[in-house]
Amino acid sequence: MRKKRATAAAKAAGVDGMLIAHLPDVRYLCGFTGSNAVLAFAGGRATLFTDGRYTVQARVEAARTRVMIAKKPAVVAACEWLETAGVRRCGFDAAHTTVAGLEMMRKALSAKVRRGMFVAVGPLVARMREVKDVDEVKLIRAAALVGCDLFEGMLTYLEAGLTETEVAATLEYAARLAGAEGMSFDTIVASGERSALPHGRATGAKLPKQGFVTLDFGVILDGYCSDMTRTVHIGKALPSERDVYDSVLEAQEAAVAAVAPGVTAGEVDEAARSVLRRVKLDKYFSHSTGHGVGLEIHEGPRLAAKQTQVLEQGMVITIEPGVYMPGRFGLRIEDMVLVTANGGEVLTPSVKAWIEL
Incomplete structure (x- = not known):
């Protein structure tokens, strides 16, 4: 066919x-x-x-x-x-x-x-390839759920003093044990001031006693990729840090809610961006809201400002707004979302609520 x-x-x-x-x-x-x-x-x-x-x-x-x-x-x-x-x-x-x-x-x-x-x-x-069939959705869903399990396991492991590379290695080892063929991309572990780097791949930097840790990762199962991001806070957070997190979460959930067949990619992007604009954080959101996922980690459609491509039932996309303040901190929240006849179905249902370790 x-x-x-x-x-x-x-x-x-x-x-x-x-x-x-x-x-x-x-x-x-x-x-x-x-x-x-x-x-x-x-x-x-x-x-x-x-x-x-x-x-x-x-x-x-x-x-x-x-x-x-x-x-x-x-x-x-x-x-x-x-x-x-x-x-x-x-x-x-x-x-x-x-x-x-x-x-x-x-x-x-x-x-x-x-x-x-x-x-x-x-x-x-x-x-x-942008529109997935039933079998493809089944494979992607399985890969996404492995990612959720990995994140839940990391919550009992993360602590101040671990290096970012130790965290990445532990996550990737667990992924292999869970049956992953490999990682969808180089695992991102960005902590403290480095959390302000949107693509801060793991280094020898140590997790702080007080600060954000962003984990962005995905696994490959039967050729299909997953992709998710969660950000947690180690130690007691400042009220301003919690406020920014709540705003990013609101933006992310607004974009997920906007997903539906017939909606343009640009409209989904605007749903997230408008929330951050309202609280004057939009200037710190430096990338697009999302992208398609499948046999490759980055596929169409691209969810960005003024993108006119119309979403179709069967597409699998990411929704991943973030805020990055150089020299201070950054954070991102990302889900994989299936476009269905009834709207967007989140394929990465692990907790997004505020987590303070």
């Missing part, structure tokens, strides 16, 4: 073939998970090109797709096959094709078809 949809999308884009080299797109369309693959479409047929390391794996994982084990670069073999199959306008995703890669593709063709063969058609498969 996915390959048929990709073929239809290529036809609508005005091409009679397609070359797909971005590995998450390849996996989405045929199930292959190896590190070297190109999927080529011609005349409604799809052929997977890879190398001899994956002879058995490819035929097992891509059982419903023709597999060719190439003795030359997979992309070269794929381009030669496309020409032989009669393709004369082949679509490709320019966002994931380097200049050198495009030149290799062209050189693989004979001179008579080289000119005009490759046509940039945009991220057709990536757009398909």
Whole structure:
């Protein structure tokens, strides 16, 4: 079904073939998970090109797709096959094709078809991937719940004096024990003044006796990512710190409440941003409100100011406003949210209320 949809999308884009080299797109369309693959479409047929390391794996994982084990670069073999199959306008995703890669593709063709063969058609498969099917939602939900369990476990572990790297290592070890294939991205542990860094990856800095600790992490299960952020406070907080936390939580919950099919990504962003604007904290919110999640940690849609893309049922997005005050502190609260017919369903239901350790 996915390959048929990709073929239809290529036809609508005005091409009679397609070359797909971005590995998450390849996996989405045929199930292959190896590190070297190109999927080529011609005349409604799809052929997977890879190398001899994956002879058995490819035929097992891509059982419903023709597999060719190439003795030359997979992309070269794929381009030669496309020409032989009669393709004369082949679509490709320019966002994931380097200049050198495009030149290799062209050189693989004979001179008579080289000119005009490759046509940039945009991220057709990536757009398909934005709306998740039932099976994908099941996998993402499972990954999200593992993340929630990890956070709950960290609450009994966090204490002043631990280094951020110790915290990250402990969380990642627990993730592996829970069955994770790996982390969705480098775990963020940012504490004290470093909590004002939106992407403050773990360092040797020690957790403070009094201050915020932000944990931003995700796991990969069966290829699908999770993503969540929680911020806790060690020691007695100042009233001003609690006030900022409450404002960020209100902004986050307002954005979650705004999620629904037919709502634009920009409207969800504004729901969060308007809360922080009202309390004069919007200038400290320095990034977009969220993004799609799936086989990649960052997918479409992008939830940011003035984004006009309309949310659709089946999309899985993050809602993650934050406030970052350089030299003082910062905090972020993030959930994964499924767009349903009835609004947004939070997939990361662990506690967001104020926590003081």
